[in-house]
Amino acid sequence: MHLTKIRLFDFRNFREAEVEFSGGLNVFYGDNAQGKTNLLEAIHFLCNLRPVRTTREQDLIAWDKTKAYLKGVFYTSSGPVDRELLLKAGDRKKVRECGVERHRLSELYWQIHAVFFSPDDLTLVKGRPSERRRFLDLIIARLKPQYGRYLSEYSRALFQRNRLLKDLRRNRTLITALDAWDEQLSSLGAAILRTRAAFTEKLFPLVRKYYLYFSREEREIDIRYAGSMVLADVPAESLREVFLAALRESLPRDLESGYTQVGPHRDDLQFLLGGRDLRYFGSQGQQRTLSLSLKFAERRIFFEATGVYPILLLDDALSELDVNRRRWILEGEEPCQVFVTTADLSAIPGDILKKGRVYRIRAGTVG
Numbered sequence: 001m002h003l004t005k006i007r008l009f010d011f012r013n014f015r016e017a018e019v020e021f022s023g024g025l026n027v028f029y030g031d032n033a034q035g036k037t038n039l040l041e042a043i044h045f046l047c048n049l050r051p052v053r054t055t056r057e058q059d060l061i062a063w064d065k066t067k068a069y070l071k072g073v074f075y076t077s078s079g080p081v082d083r084e085l086l087l088k089a090g091d092r093k094k095v096r097e098c099g100v101e102r103h104r105l106s107e108l109y110w111q112i113h114a115v116f117f118s119p120d121d122l123t124l125v126k127g128r129p130s131e132r133r134r135f136l137d138l139i140i141a142r143l144k145p146q147y148g149r150y151l152s153e154y155s156r157a158l159f160q161r162n163r164l165l166k167d168l169r170r171n172r173t174l175i176t177a178l179d180a181w182d183e184q185l186s187s188l189g190a191a192i193l194r195t196r197a198a199f200t201e202k203l204f205p206l207v208r209k210y211y212l213y214f215s216r217e218e219r220e221i222d223i224r225y226a227g228s229m230v231l232a233d234v235p236a237e238s239l240r241e242v243f244l245a246a247l248r249e250s251l252p253r254d255l256e257s258g259y260t261q262v263g264p265h266r267d268d269l270q271f272l273l274g275g276r277d278l279r280y281f282g283s284q285g286q287q288r289t290l291s292l293s294l295k296f297a298e299r300r301i302f303f304e305a306t307g308v309y310p311i312l313l314l315d316d317a318l319s320e321l322d323v324n325r326r327r328w329i330l331e332g333e334e335p336c337q338v339f340v341t342t343a344d345l346s347a348i349p350g351d352i353l354k355k356g357r358v359y360r361i362r363a364g365t366v367g
């Protein structure tokens, strides 16, 4: 699968552009603040149907406009697919595939996917637990739309339970309503925990493998799912009861804080090297390598699930890698379409650059 062509209108600092791409390496090159990242974001939005990280969709519209339009033509195993996205201020985005408007976006997730990596992904290691949960949840929900539904129902139930906890401070008789929320939370939470456990079983060995490869360190990284409940050795079918018991046990603390203190919404990932937490004790380089490994593991997981390598979008990421790793990624030992931004073409080995296509980005235009 690869993107053969893109058209943009009033997307970020692009007024109008149409560009054809190579199925291999594509390099967006130019000075700072010209639009290299914006073009990468446009590709990501077309592929994954959501903006990079927590950017709001409306912020993608050019500042002095009220609408933005993107069209991408993809080459997939079932032939060419064209996908259009229309953003309108104050409205939901519209998605059309092969000319037909689509409302259930999860039906479009399987075939086309992109993995975006930039130095900001350091937050996956150094940032708050919610960043790591989001990383897990987005990948799983994409591969299993049912999981996305568990998550949204769980957060609705959690919101109601937290509201009730606060109300209980004023009116104790409301306590009878708590059981119903605990029941809901524990069955949805157990489904989330089960799915995450099955997923991390695949993800963790891959992250370890890429970390070893990228870091050339002798020691393996140890990755753990750091739960807010002790779940080691709990069989999958007992998760609901264990969670329910944990909710009851934490009730005094929950009432005091007004928040539910246990559950998958409090869980985290922990990365240890030589027994020390990389989040606090890792060097900048080790943390960067780990965030890159997480993204490469994501890419591999998609390949294993779908048989198709996602498109790789590397924003200003080459400077972090030595020449051998740049070569490995850009030459494609794991073949896929790659888009790279750089302000310095010498970051790309000359023989590889010759095989790729280079686009000069200047003030929202592509040359």
Ligand SMILES: Nc1ncnc2c1ncn2[C@@H]1O[C@H](COP(=O)(O)OP(=O)(O)OP(=O)(O)O)[C@@H](O)[C@H]1O
Pocket (backbone or CB within 6 Å): 011, 012, 013, 014, 030, 031, 032, 033, 034, 035, 036, 037, 038, 039, 059, 060, 061, 062, 063, 064, 316, 341, 343, 361
């Ligand atoms: N919605 C928008 N409308 C118009 N311009 C925007 C919008 N959002 C961002 N920009 C501007 O687009 C310009 C290009 O940003 P971009 O991040 O793509 O630069 P870049 O070429 O990747 O630069 P760098 O090399 O510094 O990372 C910036 O000046 C930014 O302020």
